[in-house]
Amino acid sequence: MERLYFEDFSPGAIAEYGATDVTAEAIVDFARQFDPQPFHLDEEAARETMTGGLIASGWHTAAMLMRMNCDGFLGATAAQGSPGVEELDWKKPVRPGDRLSVRRTVLGARASSSRPAIGVVEFLFEVLNQERETVMTQKGVIFIRRRAAEGGEA
């Protein structure tokens, strides 16, 4: 697999990837572990709540984005984790039957002041549903190794 380094992420670049089918079973599984509220656990109980039906936990959607990022590019990238996420917004409910994908925009790229081998790439991730509606946005940075620093590669 071709390795991607800091230098491969140019500000302004946009990429699209991912196709996660959201099932009621997956929504309930995640919720039982991490977010056991009625609107994430049971279709019938959810109808009585402000969401009007079963919806995915926002943390489940964040986890699905992380997985799509791993499969979509991080698995082939010399990534070194993230110090955090500036903004995470849940724009629309994610419901059973939705198919989610990701639009990734590189917002900025800079050298790390403390670690010369590492670059800091700022990303905007927009999670889209099958209607191309934005259901979640996330803005944050990922540490990525610089090419020159890895095994003396050019």
Next chain:
Amino acid sequence: MIALFYEDHSVGQLSQIGSHRFTREAILDFARAWDPQPFHLDDAAAAASLFGRLCASGWHTASVCMRLMIDHRAAHRAAAAAHGEALPPLGVGAGIRDLRWLSPVYPEDVIAYSIEIVSMRETRKPQWGLIGIHARGAVEGGRDVLSYFSQALVARRMG
């Protein structure tokens, strides 16, 4: 949340919501499902990474915080219901700001979580108030690992 209704909260309220031990097995399970990066899955790869050794996905650390918040609130709701109080409807969260993974969570770390009410405001809908919280996680007696700010709708006490 600490209390049932918007009006029962006040800015500055701090609650310890519980502690959680991150087992190696749970760290691996979460990473396999949601965040299969080498430093969450493999000791040798983790040793060569910035983390130094195998550590939990930050989304795992944050998701456990959500779970403890829900359990904390559920205990309050159950106590109120036992006293015959009518329970208010549950609101949903709107978003997160400044989510920081301040240091790695390693296998067998026990993380203590807390939430502090940092803002309160009414909304255009008379039945809902908006409460801002600061959530934090730290190794018991040690380093901070998680910090974020979030806002959630909480039912108001109607007439």
